[in-house]
Amino acid sequence: xxxxxxxxxxxxxxxxxxxxxxxxxxxxxxxxxxxxxxxxxxxxxxxxxxxxxxxxxxxxxxxxxxxxxxxxxxxxxxxxxxxxxxxxxxxxxxxxxxxxxxxxxxxxxxxxxxxxxxxxxxxxxxxxxxxxxxxxxxxx
Numbered sequence: 001x002x003x004x005x006x007x008x009x010x011x012x013x014x015x016x017x018x019x020x021x022x023x024x025x026x027x028x029x030x031x032x033x034x035x036x037x038x039x040x041x042x043x044x045x046x047x048x049x050x051x052x053x054x055x056x057x058x059x060x061x062x063x064x065x066x067x068x069x070x071x072x073x074x075x076x077x078x079x080x081x082x083x084x085x086x087x088x089x090x091x092x093x094x095x096x097x098x099x100x101x102x103x104x105x106x107x108x109x110x111x112x113x114x115x116x117x118x119x120x121x122x123x124x125x126x127x128x129x130x131x132x133x134x135x136x137x138x139x140x
Contacts, residue, residue, distance in 0.1 A: 017031075019059060
């Protein structure tokens, strides 16, 4: 197995290219190293395996924080749009907007006996709304 300095530019390029989804052939051409050498670097016992996993974790964490920042910047707009949809004349739109708001705030509900009574069937939103509007039977 060809030795490689795990801190060299060549190893960093190989790790980055693999993370970006490049094939071993492509990595081989980019860093001018035989493809079998590249494969051996990333085997479970290879010299770049641990560095590659560390790089993946760092990049994934960075992308996660970036996504959270985007969500934070746009959450007010999304919430305003959902609230605006609540004013729709279409009950189906209102129902979906209300459900989305509640799911975002409280989390999606777990399936319960009550949910199976409505949502576990092939009822449309309109049918569910009609059923919800029905007056309960008088006590007596």
